[in-house]
Amino acid sequence: MELDKDLGTEAGRQAWRAILADPAGTLLCSDFDGVLSPIVLDPDAAWAAEETVGALARLGGLVGKVAVVTGRMARKAVQLGRLDERPGLESMSVLGLYGFERWDAATGEFVEPDAPEGVATAAAEIPGILAGLGLGAARVEDKRLSVGVHTRELPDPQSAFDALAAPLTELAARHDLRLEPGKFVFELRAPGVDKGDAVRSLVAEIQPRCIVFAGDDLGDVPAFEAVRELREAGTLEGLLICSGSDEQDALIALSDIVVPGPPGVAGIFNRLATALEG
Ligand SMILES: [Mg+2]
Incomplete structure (x- = not known):
């Protein structure tokens, strides 16, 4: 066929x-x-x-x-x-x-x-970043070798997503992680x-x-x-x-x-x- x-x-x-x-x-x-x-x-x-x-x-x-x-x-x-x-x-x-x-x-x-160390240390900083932006209700998903930050459930998912782009880019760079954007989600994970x-x-x-x-x-x-x-x-x-x-x-x-x-x-x-x- x-x-x-x-x-x-x-x-x-x-x-x-x-x-x-x-x-x-x-x-x-x-x-x-x-x-x-x-x-x-x-x-x-x-x-x-x-x-x-x-x-x-x-x-x-x-x-x-x-x-x-x-x-x-x-x-x-x-x-x-x-x-x-x-x-x-x-x-x-x-x-x-x-x-x-x-x-x-x-x-x-x-x-x-085993998970690379940078993922856990970066993950520990995320609640503080979210709180500073008034986005404390964002869902943080621990995926062991990566960490996801979801804005889908927030009142304005797109503006929350946009607001997170710069601070999460900085966080990822500081811990030698890669920032992977998705559908109302950012994921920080080990590169390579x-x-x-x-x-x-x-x-x-x-x-x-x-x-x-x-x-x-x-x-x-x-x-x-x-x-x-x-x-x-x-x-x-x-x-x-x-x-x-x-x-x-x-x-x-x-x-x-x-x-x-x-x-x-x-x-x-x-x-x-x-x-x-x-
Ligand atoms: Mg998919």
């Missing part, structure tokens, strides 16, 4: 054909938040949508390898996706904290390196690893013929760029899916297909699964 002419770029359609020709040589990667799960006020309550994880599991039985590549702790993504109890995902991997952490379904083991590195390490490990990456936010840009570079170098075919939202459009120009949020992701995953089964 061809990908419809009106759907996607030429490179995307070429990748689609390559996936159908060699499903075993295909690596399918997905971000978690905003792709498998809806964005919600409480990040601890971002349970993956049943239809989306169901579609991912369907593909898990059809392609060579499925991986979740997320800024979350691997343990949290496994829990919120119920990824350890899902038939079809027995050989999946979760790369958490942009690749710092890893979980493999085959062994059930978590690899969780991003989703582009995570994609490259999976590609080096698995050596796929084709890769699919589905993402929704600024943290996915390095992954999309890595796939585009690998594709342009002729290393593999790549299909880039953007889970679209009103809050972020940075990925659209880098994508082959834009779908409406997690339900749209479920739709395109199921379409691919049906094509593979046909």
Whole structure:
């Protein structure tokens, strides 16, 4: 089954054909938040949508390898996706904290390196910064190797986000951390690893013929760029899916297909699964 002419770029359609020709040589990667799960006020309550994880599991039985590549702790993504109890995902991997952490379904083991010191010392300063700006109600999310500051729940999320940009940039610089903006969230984390590195390490490990990456936010840009570079170098075919939202459009120009949020992701995953089964 061809990908419809009106759907996607030429490179995307070429990748689609390559996936159908060699499903075993295909690596399918997905971000978690905003792709498998809806964005919600409480990040601890971002349970993956049943239809989306169901579609991912369907593909898990059809392609060579499925991986979740997320800024979350691997343990949290496994829990919120119920990824350890899902038939079809027995050989999946979760790369958490942009690749710092890893979980493999085959062994059930978590690899969780020690946190760099700068994260904890920077995190300790955040309440004071928030209080000084009258933003003490902002949610601070300890992600062990990173710390997130969320403004979504505040009365004016955008002006709070804008007000935090400069002081958090300064804080990150002082502790040799990287400041990663997202959808009404800033994340301070250790430099040196991003989703582009995570994609490259999976590609080096698995050596796929084709890769699919589905993402929704600024943290996915390095992954999309890595796939585009690998594709342009002729290393593999790549299909880039953007889970679209009103809050972020940075990925659209880098994508082959834009779908409406997690339900749209479920739709395109199921379409691919049906094509593979046909
Ligand atoms: Mg996301």
